[in-house]
Amino acid sequence: MKFDLNNFLLAVSFALDYVERDIFGVPLNHGKRVAYTSLMIGRQLGMAEDDLADLVSLAVLHDNGLSEYIANKRPQKKVKLENIKAHCTIGERNVKNYPFLRNERDVILYHHEKIDGSGLFHLRGAKIPFKSQIIGFADYIDIRFAANKMYGAYNDKVREIVNTLKNRKFHASICDAFLREITKTRYRLDQEPENIEEAIRRYTPEKFLDLDYKEIRGMSMIFSKIIDAKSKFTSRHSKGLSEKAGMMAAFYKYGEEETIKLHIAADLHDLGKLLISNDILEAERKLTDDEFAKIQSHTYYTRVSLSKISGFKEITEWAANHHEKLNGKGYPYGLTAKDLDFNSRLLGCLDIYQALTEERPYRSGMGHCEVMPILYNMANEGFIDKVIVADIDKVFGSTDK
Ligand SMILES: [Fe+2]
Ligand SMILES: [Fe+2]
Ligand SMILES: [Fe+2]
Ligand SMILES: [Fe+2]
Structure with missing residues (x-):
């Protein structure tokens, strides 16, 4: 390319x-x-x-x-x-x-x-x-x-x-x-x-x-480290998401190129978080409306920056849609099921899974058995994809024991 x-x-x-x-x-x-x-x-x-x-x-x-x-x-x-x-x-x-x-x-x-x-x-x-x-x-x-x-x-x-x-x-x-x-x-x-x-x-x-996506990944990983280093609570977030995306790609038998593109999207999905101050990201209390509004801007900025890169059309979608929900209750666009392709849905589910396994100022990290009921619940209420949630349970349930 x-x-x-x-x-x-x-x-x-x-x-x-x-x-x-x-x-x-x-x-x-x-x-x-x-x-x-x-x-x-x-x-x-x-x-x-x-x-x-x-x-x-x-x-x-x-x-x-x-x-x-x-x-x-x-x-x-x-x-x-x-x-x-x-x-x-x-x-x-x-x-x-x-x-x-x-x-x-x-x-x-x-x-x-x-x-x-x-x-x-x-x-x-x-x-x-x-x-x-x-x-x-x-x-x-x-x-x-x-x-x-x-x-x-x-x-x-x-x-x-x-x-x-x-x-x-x-x-x-x-x-x-x-x-x-x-x-x-x-x-x-x-x-x-x-x-x-x-x-x-x-x-x-x-x-x-003339680069292939593998070489481009060499660059996206530099930025993934920078994003993760922003806060001690997210020190493994993008890396962890990228690893999990790789495991799901193997489960779905994706080809090499699609797998690497998914990795790149995971590496960069929270790029926009760099614009948000740590006082908000690390708050040990419920966020105010203003603060939550700021948090919601992060995927908007992920989209703004990634969409400038040639060859990143799909990567931009998968990365920037990770807080959208099938029922339209996500952000920042309020997209619905018909707009969300499979990999956007996949990263959305995995992002929740990854975040729940990490420690936060107000709770400790959860294990697979604690995470899954939350995901199933969200799937049943129409927020996220049921089939993907069941697949995640299959893939990570077996590695978690
Ligand atoms: Fe300098
Ligand atoms: Fe320097
Ligand atoms: Fe995010
Ligand atoms: Fe994230």
Whole structure:
């Protein structure tokens, strides 16, 4: 299948940027702004198109290791991200299976190195991959300065500071390319929240790779980890759902492609949850109307982002319909039986099953025998598919004993 890597990445990358904002208070769209500045520096330096396309991917993903790191250990807001080595090593490991156009190694690992050896791994000068140097510089700029103020006297101040770092912390050619960039009005306008995604698309070379769904799954799993890491109560939710979807696919004797597509849909089904604050997701009480209304938006945003990806038509349906119900009482569209295909129904049932087996702030996780009566009850009341519920009982009842 012809697949546009950066199209996929931009569609789902808000996930990364929301995590960074929630944990470290970095203004939203950090990853995208770093990608934009990196891309513009790369263009100024005359980089080849394939390199530019990879540079954008790597820049968008540069802090992807963060959510896994915080899942294990919640840091204080005071901790500076650039002091946490683990987000570099985890981030590098996560992208190992990412289908880059070139052989990109260690770019994310070394994105906080400085040419004078003062970075986390004490690499110096040309030992630091050049793309790491560009991304590291763009990262520094985004954290230190406000893109929307880059004109007039503010620009003079930025220029002065960058010049003191030139040749000391950052490569001179990167600093000079950046200083040429900020003289342009579009530099700040392109980075406004409403323009940034479109701007990156405009300047990123279109690169279609011939990928199969297996390779695409390598990418969806990175995001599945990020989604699960959002809250300790859901730390295995997408992964667990994806495993169960795989078992049901085997039971139904699905072919390889349909099975992998179902896995991808399960990996990404709760992508929209990244937009909801943990205060709501982890509330130990009944939610208010306002809070529940916010929760209901998550599948809407799952649909908004996945529907931008070419080749994801069915995956979008299966992923985004998981809270719809056969009797029309679900959300966000209130679809009914005639609109819900088999895999949408399947993921809907499995999502309830998976959630009930997990611990929540207000109850502990349930076993198969406690979950099934709830599912049968919902099926009898017309919410979910009776036949699928019975199949789930067959498949997981035998493994649970
Ligand atoms: Fe970083
Ligand atoms: Fe960063
Ligand atoms: Fe959900
Ligand atoms: Fe879910």
